Amino acid sequence: MNMVVPTGAHLEDGYRKCLEYFGARRRDEYPTAIVCYNDLVALGVISALGEMRIKVPEDVSVVGNDDISFSSRTPVQLTTIRAPLFELGRKAARDSDKEHRIP
Numbered sequence: 480m481n482m483v484v485p486t487g488a489h490l491e492d493g494y495r496k497c498l499e500y501f502g503a504r505r506r507d508e509y510p511t512a513i514v515c516y517n518d519l520v521a522l523g524v525i526s527a528l529g530e531m532r533i534k535v536p537e538d539v540s541v542v543g544n545d546d547i548s549f550s551s552r553t554p555v556q557l558t559t560i561r562a563p564l565f566e567l568g569r570k571a572a573r574d575s576d577k578e579h580r581i582p
Contacts, residue, residue, distance in 0.1 A: 493523025518543035
């Protein structure tokens with residue numbers, strides 16, 4: 480079974496793809512957790528799961544990435560990963576600078 484499901488980056492993308500994915504499987508084939516590209520996709524997934532009467536997190540855990548402020552204001556509080564974007568950007572720029580220096 481393919482564990483990576485390509486989707487877009489928006490709430491509607493997560494919603495639509497979740498309905499499609501779960502609709503094509505038996506309940507005993509459902510994953511126990513879904514890690515999403517970002518919080519918007521995760522919120523769309525949570526919405527679709529609710530429509531299908533699949534409980535979050537009891538039946539399926541959902542994790543987002545990017546920790547948008549809205550993610551803490553949803554009926555089911557979203558588990559999300561906060562990446563230190565400024566630090567990652569600074570490190571990437573510093574590492575890139577090292578690679579392009581002439582010895």
